[in-house]
Amino acid sequence: MSESRLRLSENEGVTLVEFVDRNILDEANIQAINEEITGEIEKSDTPRLLISFSNVDHLSSAALGALITINNKIKEKAGELHLANIDPQIYEVFVITRLNKLFNIHDTTDEAREAFAN
Amino acid sequence: MPDANTHIEGAHVVDLAHDRDAITALIEQILGVAEQNGFGGSAAFAIRLAIEEAITNAFEHGHKGLSDDLTIRVEHRIEPGVFEFAVEDQGPGFQPSALPDPTLLENLSKPSGRGVMLMKAYMSEVSFNAQGNRVKMRYIAPSA
Numbered sequence: 564m565s566e567s568r569l570r571l572s573e574n575e576g577v578t579l580v581e582f583v584d585r586n587i588l589d590e591a592n593i594q595a596i597n598e599e600i601t602g603e604i605e606k607s608d609t610p611r612l613l614i615s616f617s618n619v620d621h622l623s624s625a626a627l628g629a630l631i632t633i634n635n636k637i638k639e640k641a642g643e644l645h646l647a648n649i650d651p652q653i654y655e656v657f658v659i660t661r662l663n664k665l666f667n668i669h670d671t672t673d674e675a676r677e678a679f680a681n
Numbered sequence: 682m683p684d685a686n687t688h689i690e691g692a693h694v695v696d697l698a699h700d701r702d703a704i705t706a707l708i709e710q711i712l713g714v715a716e717q718n719g720f721g722g723s724a725a726f727a728i729r730l731a732i733e734e735a736i737t738n739a740f741e742h743g744h745k746g747l748s749d750d751l752t753i754r755v756e757h758r759i760e761p762g763v764f765e766f767a768v769e770d771q772g773p774g775f776q777p778s779a780l781p782d783p784t785l786l787e788n789l790s791k792p793s794g795r796g797v798m799l800m801k802a803y804m805s806e807v808s809f810n811a812q813g814n815r816v817k818m819r820y821i822a823p824s825a
Contacts, residue, residue, distance in 0.1 A: 588733050589701050589704070589705075589737075590737065590741060591701060621726070621729055621730065621733075623730070623733045623734060623737060623796075624734055624737075624793075624795035624796045624799055625737060625741075625796075627792075627795055628792035628793050628795070629792070631789075631790060631791070631792040632792045634790070635790060635792075652723065652726045656730070656799065659798070659799065659802045660783060660784060660795050660798070660799070661784040661789060662789065664789065665789045665790065
């Protein structure tokens with residue numbers, strides 16, 4: 564197992580996921596991130612994940628694909644996924660791909676936490 | 682539209698192996714030259730994204746099922762206000778016009794198929810050769 568590319572912390576039933584890397588671009592890195600988050604999803608009956616992009620400067624379509632896969636897995640378990648702290652340039656990528664319609668996106672992690680059901 | 686078959690005149694040409702360190706080094710080198718030519722901020726963001734998508738497509742899709750030892754050819758030429766870039770793989774090619782629209786509601790939950798649309802969204806011009814194994818892009822700075 565290679566070194567984790569994520570920082571995970573739990574608070575009031577919500578797992579906060581933060582990225583170690585500023586650039587989430589290459590396939591191997593993205594696959595490792597996907598597997599690690601999938602592991603977190605599998606641990607819970609109804610996963611509640613908050614992914615913060617506060618350190619992230621760049622991401623690729625492969626990273627968007629991994630986020631979609633994660634979202635699909637969470638939905639299958641009737642869980643919740645919220646995204647927060649997305650840099651305006653990266654948010655533009657979500658808008659261009661219309662993925663801002665698919666994901667629950669918030670300005671801050673505090674706002675995202677308030678948006679979780681219950 | 683640029684003709685994707687035509688090689689970029691005066692371009693730097695690199696045969697790039699499927700090695701992340703080599704890919705990152707080339708991209709950083711290109712971005713360094715781009716910055717020297719006035720492509721910072723949102724232009725640098727656009728260029729990095731388009732290069733990443735083109736290189737990823739070449740290795741992950743263009744060479745799918747083929748030897749991982751195959752290289753791709755990367756050409757780039759940068760001058761103030763104009764950035765040109767081409768990527769050619771050694772695969773059979775694909776038909777970009779056959780790609781489904783990833784922004785349609787029924788495709789939003791599909792994890793792949795956004796690379797080409799992002800290149801087109803962020804570059805001024807994008808073209809493919811007839812075989813579909815070579816993509817050529819041009820970014821023209823708004824003030825150029």
